[in-house]
Amino acid sequence: MLDERLVSNLHVHALRRSEAHADRAPHVLFQASTIAALLDGAYEGDLTFAELAEHGDFGLGTLNGLDGEMIALDGRFYRADVSGDVAEVPPSARTPFAVVVPFEATVDVATTELLDAAPVGAVRFDGSFEFVRARSVPRQDPPYRPLAEVAAEQHVFSFKDVRGTLVGFRFPDYASGVEVPGYHLHFITEDRRRGGHVLDYRARSGRLRIDTSSELHVELPPGVELSGEHVDEEELQRIEG
Ligand SMILES: [Zn+2]
Numbered sequence: 001m002l003d004e005r006l007v008s009n010l011h012v013h014a015l016r017r018s019e020a021h022a023d024r025a026p027h028v029l030f031q032a033s034t035i036a037a038l039l040d041g042a043y044e045g046d047l048t049f050a051e052l053a054e055h056g057d058f059g060l061g062t063l064n065g066l067d068g069e070m071i072a073l074d075g076r077f078y079r080a081d082v083s084g085d086v087a088e089v090p091p092s093a094r095t096p097f098a099v100v101v102p103f104e105a106t107v108d109v110a111t112t113e114l115l116d117a118a119p120v121g122a123v124r125f126d127g128s129f130e131f132v133r134a135r136s137v138p139r140q141d142p143p144y145r146p147l148a149e150v151a152a153e154q155h156v157f158s159f160k161d162v163r164g165t166l167v168g169f170r171f172p173d174y175a176s177g178v179e180v181p182g183y184h185l186h187f188i189t190e191d192r193r194r195g196g197h198v199l200d201y202r203a204r205s206g207r208l209r210i211d212t213s214s215e216l217h218v219e220l221p222p223g224v225e226l227s228g229e230h231v232d233e234e235e236l237q238r239i240e241g
Pocket of ligand 1 (some may be wrong): 060061069184185186197198
């Protein structure tokens, strides 16, 4: 059904702030900063959620101060706090790391599993779940510590017999440093009241939509570079669970 070659076909394009304004096109992923910068403790960005919304209506990330897990769905931006409670993010709030896309499905199937050989791109799964195990992180104050230390203080919670949506992306291994390789998923319940960063789940039924993408535009804050960055795989495993 899916062409395996698509998995390794992702063009990463770095933008500075001045070039990034209203850079929005179908199937083009837009990202604020890099996962490597976030792992290093760069928890304050200058991009507002109003600006982020110009680049897409679907995605994930976090807020300044690493203040919870962000979920963007159907043009609304939500934050799951450290206990998994969800509220909408004000447009004036800012993000140190986020990925969004104007979501348009290129794959649309009924399934209970995400695809092992899914193409690179945005992944939306609306379904009924036996459980979803998720985490969130407590808001940090400067001086900021690396994410691996903060992750030790994460709160983990399980949602049982729940309906909701997995929101996220699948990136190839060679995107590590820029992005989380493999699946990176956040969850929000159907009533939009609970959510978090997904550690594990089991679905009973659902609808999987994928927006296949071969373009990732990364807006780099001052001092953050794309080249030469490499994320320690073990460190990422600890953090991503
Ligand atoms: Zn996450």
